[in-house]
Amino acid sequence: MRIFVLSGQSNMAGRGGVHHGCWDGLVLPECAPDPSILRLSAALQWEEAREPLHANIDTTKTCGVGPGMAFARAALPSEGNPGVGVGLVPCAVGGTAIREWARGEELYEQMMCRARTAAGYGEIEAVLWYQGESDAESDAAAAAYRKNVERLIANVRADLGMPQLPFIQVALASGNERNLEKVRSAQFSVDLPNVVTVDAMGLALNEDNLHLTTMSQVKLGKMLAEACIRNFLTATYNGEKSLPLDVSLSSIVITTVEMLILS
Template sequence: MRIFVLSGQSNMAGRGGVHHRRWDGVVPPECAPCPSVLRLTAALDWVEAREPLHADIDTAKTCGVGPGMAFARAVLPRLDPPGSGVGLVPCAVGGTAIREWARGEHLYDQMVRRARVAAECGEIEAVLWYQGESDAESDAATAAYAGNLERLIANVREDLGMPQLPFIQVALASGNKKNIEKVRKAQLGINLPNVVTVDAFGLSLNEDHLHLTTESQVKLGEMLAQAYMSNFLPATC
């Protein structure tokens, strides 16, 4: 099984189809359950993955469609050997700043613990990371964002014993207008080995002007899949 860690805040946890704190229950075909795609539950059990992937992880908010299922279904046909499965490890929690993902903090430790459990059943292929809206609310957090993100990547790689672990991050689509471009600049300026950035800017948002729509989450999942396949899988003839 190929393992992918899904982490960050609400747009990774998924708010697609969530309106007035209720999920509409609409699951597009690209996010439909598949026997070859599993998810690690909060209780550390493997089950068939179904939307919302983060329902038992991001429990303080209403979860909807995120990018994880669309990502998994898009990469499945390219995995070698044929028939390989995908294991998703949801870790994202809405409204969290990057300081809450520092080594020693609960969210960071929980992510590493879940990744280690998942690694007992397969190889960790990549961390998918979408976070930064909360940091755009603060001038100080914005200024420190690049350093905090680089430190997070280094810590995750060190603690998982995978110094070249691929890290695919998403550049913000929304956030505090005062600082969103500064956070995006920090994200787009990260220049570390095996770190790839997918830009979500321009994807359509819910009426809250913060969270991606279901359609946008599907598109983002496919963008993340393309980034993974283009950068970290052998080219096909």
């Protein structure tokens, strides 16, 4: 099983289709359940994945559609090898700043526990990270964002014993305008191997002007899958072990415009 850790804050947890605290229940075909896609539940049990993927994981507010299911369906082996499925490990929690994901903090340790449990059933292929809106609320947090996200990546790799573990981060689509570009600049400036960025800027937002719509989450999931397949997974998708590449972030950015060209 190909395992992917999904972490960050509310746009990773998913607020697509959530209006006035209620989810509309709309599940597009790209997010429909598939028996080859599992999720690790809050009780650390594998179950068929379905929206909302972060139900009972992000309990801060109502969850809706995130990028995880669309990512998983797009990342499934194209030749349908029944022995190769996707295991999703949802860990995101809305409203969290990156300091809350520091080693030793509750959220970080929960993520590590869930990742280690999942690793007993397959190989962790990548961490998908969408976070930073909370840090855009503070001048100091925005200024320190690059240092903090690089430390997070280094800590996760060290604690999982996977020094080349791929990270696919999402550059913010929204946030406090005062510091939004500062955080985005920090995200694009991360200088670590096997880190790539998918740019969410330009994707449509809910009426709150902060969270991605359901359709935007589908698009983002496909963009994340494209980035993952292009940079980190074998081209054959024949069930063999994937082969991560040594990729520099500075040269790899998947944008919404590029995704439209690819689709």
